[in-house]
Amino acid sequence: MKPWEAFRLAGEALRANRLRSLLTMVGVIIGVAAVVVLVAIGGGAKSEVENEVEGLGSNIVFIVPGKFQFGTTPSLSPLRLSDVQLASRIAGSAQDVTAVVDSGENVTAGQNNYFATVQGVTQNFDVVFNRPLVEGTYLTAADVTTSARVVVLGANVAATLFPNEDPVGRTTAIDGVSFRVVGVAQGQGSAFGVTQDDNVDIPVTEAQLLFGVNTVQSLEVKAQNPSQIGALSNQLVSALESEYTGVQFSAVTQSQILGTIGKILSLLTLVLAAIAGISLLVGGVGVSNIMLVGVRERTREIGLRKALGARQRDVVLQFLVEAVTLTAVGGLIGIGLGLGTSAAVGAFSPLPTDIAWWSPALAFGVSVFVGVVFGVMPARRAGRLDPVTALRTD
């Protein structure tokens, strides 16, 4: 028998039992669609977070006390505002160094109230982190030296506190202390509820007074280009470690953060895909089951084919191709369903989706593989049938 004849036979057999074929495919369809959708959601999360981290500003080195590990917040920082000068000397530019001390606080204006991240920063924070304003001005050097009670609002904060009026020139209260609004930052969007748009910026000196601290949590230094990041990090860490004997410092770069987040999200995507893969496995068992039923129902047909000259391998090929056709067609329908669902999720839900080219290809490959694995046993059983016995079957 020519191999393509097996595909013709498979098509005929599957069409002859349309409903059964479709129901058998459902397991594979759901499995493949789930894999495609979950991989798209995982990929969407990953690229969104990567964009977000990149949006923090490019080529920035974060200097934090302690040994940096993702997910832990360093506390008890010994860093002082004067370390900005130390870092500026190493970086060679005062414009590229800023410091941050922040805390979650209630910000109010009249009846309106917002729980914001209040960050005390130096006047060049907006340059280092690329935080453009939609109106007003940013904090000035004078604001920082005089501990002025002025504030730049993030987009969400401004929209909530001053829904119907221009915030610039108005007064807000942070932790009960009045601040004059001097500027509003441009909205930058969010990933998983984490956003710069929830922040309000005040002079670092005023923040220290407000929070009752005389330290800053971190220094942020912008490298002139990516190739300098490594050397700059080492110089900063060693300078600070000789300044504060016995304290360890870490230089964290965006690529490290990206790498860590990427690893976590890749793992998450893999776990999601594996869970979806289980339903593909269950679908495969269903295919195997139906193929066994088919072999039993068609025992006489198999006997007849053998009597007419079909070899064992012809019969095995016929049933194997039938199983693979079931799962491959199911796989294609599942891919279509998965792509459609991914697009719908991306468009109509807060979850971002990003369809990697390889995920439909992989899903199709896996569904064909499932057909082969779960089709082999029924096909071999069909191939081994003795023609005399098979022809005698009712």
Next chain:
Amino acid sequence: MSGPTRTLRRYAIEAVDVRRSYSMDGMTVEALRGVSIGIAEGEYVAVTGPSGSGKSTLMHLLGALDRPTTGRMLIGGKDTATLDDAGLAKVRGAEIGFVFQAFQLLARTTARDNVALPLVYRGVGKAERRRRAVAALEAVGLGHRLTHRPTQLSGGEQQRVAIARALVGEPRLVLADEPTGNLDSANGREVLNVLERLNRERGVAVVLVTHDAEVAARATRLIRMHDGLVVSDTEKGAESVVERGGESGGAGGVAGGAENSMGNGVGNDVDDAAETRT
């Protein structure tokens, strides 16, 4: 092309001291106990005998559906005892055409594609398959029923489709197992007429297994079986009984009158239906 012969005849198929035994619940049952027969090309042979006489087993061996336990089974010069499953399948496809009592047509397939089926396994292309199937259907008088499905045909027509299928591969031998068993007498006669005409016109050998004495009487040669042995083998026209093969200990072609039932070695009453296979 024909196998080695011990007589002047050219044999299409020859069994030489063929035995076939089965294991059944740990017991060995001998269905054939030494049978030697030769079927000449173009011959028209009926095989009769009671249930359990071994005629079905003999038919399976003649049709290369099965291999003998001992002895030689020569089909087109090939000893099927030495062939593997793929080799047997090839012999079936090339040398044998089957006609079954229950027709065995594929229900959802047209008459034409049913007839073309054996050619699929010989690697014949679709257009050529159809052309030959149409010719075969015309030869059995069903040229007007090409795209009908079995359920749209009468029993007699279905069996004629099956005969067309048996002939489409131009086999050496057509094996018909109770071909009229599921038909009324008029349809049965029609089917036999077709079979006999093709036997005459094309020279294809026909072996017909039947219980029906009337059907058996139409053949030119009659082989009777009992208890796994050939008990008589007579040719019509000649009153003489032709002796065949049987030079080895088998009680194969022992000469005898038409009613001579040798019955040597009472043996087991083998029931075909009880044979177990794996």
